[in-house]
Amino acid sequence: MQEKQETPSKQSSASVLKSLSDRRALPMFPGVISKLDSALNAPSVSIDEVVSILSADLNTFSRIMKSASGFRYGSQPPKDLGEAVMRLGFAETRALTFAVAYTHSFEKPKNFSMATFWMHAFVSGLAAKEISAWLYRHKKMRVCDAPTAFLLGLAHEVGCLLLDKLNDEAFGRVVDELKTSQESQASLEHKRLGTTHAVIGAALLKYWGFTDNMVMAVAGHHFPARLPLAQQPIADMVLLAESMAGYMGFDNGVDKATPGVLNGFVTERMQVIGMSEADFLRLSERIKDALAEEDWMELASSTGNT
Ligand SMILES: [Fe+2]
Ligand SMILES: [Fe+2]
Known part of the structure; x- marks a missing residue:
């Protein structure tokens, strides 16, 4: 009852x-993830392409830079986003982008x-x-x-x-x-x-x-x-x-x-x-x-x- x-x-x-x-x-599915995925799934992808997608999303940009400055990569921070992506590799960059963009989609x-x-x-x-x-x-x-x-x-x-x-x-x-x-x-x-x-x-x-x-x-x-x-x-x-x-x-x-x-x-x-x-x-x-x-x-x- x-x-x-x-x-x-x-x-x-x-x-x-x-x-x-x-x-x-x-909530909408974060656009940066869809764009990154279609770039990475294409037969060939350049660092510049990945950088231009990621740099459009401020949260992702700052996180990737920060992660690539971690202790694993020595004492020098990366000079730009391209270097940060190279240090992390596409797989790690993709996982971080998922995590950042997805978590920022919710209140x-x-x-x-x-x-x-x-x-x-x-x-x-x-x-x-x-x-x-x-x-x-x-x-x-x-x-x-x-x-x-x-x-x-x-x-x-x-x-x-x-x-x-x-x-x-x-x-x-x-x-x-x-x-x-x-x-x-x-x-x-x-x-x-x-x-x-x-x-x-x-x-x-x-x-x-x-x-x-x-x-x-x-x-x-x-x-x-x-x-x-x-x-x-x-x-x-x-x-x-x-x-x-x-x-x-x-x-x-x-x-x-x-x-x-x-x-x-x-x-x-x-x-x-x-x-x-x-x-x-x-x-x-x-x-x-x-x-x-x-x-x-x-x-x-x-x-x-x-
Ligand atoms: Fe659970
Ligand atoms: Fe559950």
Whole structure:
């Protein structure tokens, strides 16, 4: 009976997107990413071309310059953006551009820490990349390429930002309830809001024109077994990536995760894809190294406040 009172805050994914779109509050996919991707996917690309795309976006420009001034590259900062891109290489430049442009597309949420949220997204992105490479090396499964894996890790929780934006009071009640509830975030959202961050996030990726596999990976990242068999591995990759982030102490800021603990549901999915706990731990050690190399923490804080 009590659920009846919550009905006004319940909406389907289509109506959530429509409400946000009507309020002109639906984030656009960052143009710099689309432009960079089409340049990098062309048969040949010049540094000048990449530089002219990146220099049009101030946030990306300053981040790339900063990253290329890190300790790995000696004491001299790069003299210009071209040198910075050469130092980082196209793959790293692309990952940083994704991270910067994507994070700057959203406003600060009302109910959770943006810096915590982005850190979870970055660690999940790095983890997804490692897991997709591991699946190929050890299981001969080509789930997706590295940039796609990174982007999925980065974007898998985007629905949290949309739910917060749509109705911050209703989402705030869910966030409060999660502090003491034993229920998962997705199941509580479904009960109280009629949809979940996974479904809404997937709807946004679909609207942005992402492939069906990517959309389904986000939609099913809490329940890979409910997807068609062919799409389960990519959703498992996202689930394991975000679980690795939680295991390492980087929860999404909405729902708690206990560092150092893997829940039973995740270990079941690891068995399905044939990953042992030792494999999981080895991969998380690699993420720690990647985190130390690039100052993701600083990027999360500069984008998010708290
Ligand atoms: Fe999630
Ligand atoms: Fe997550």
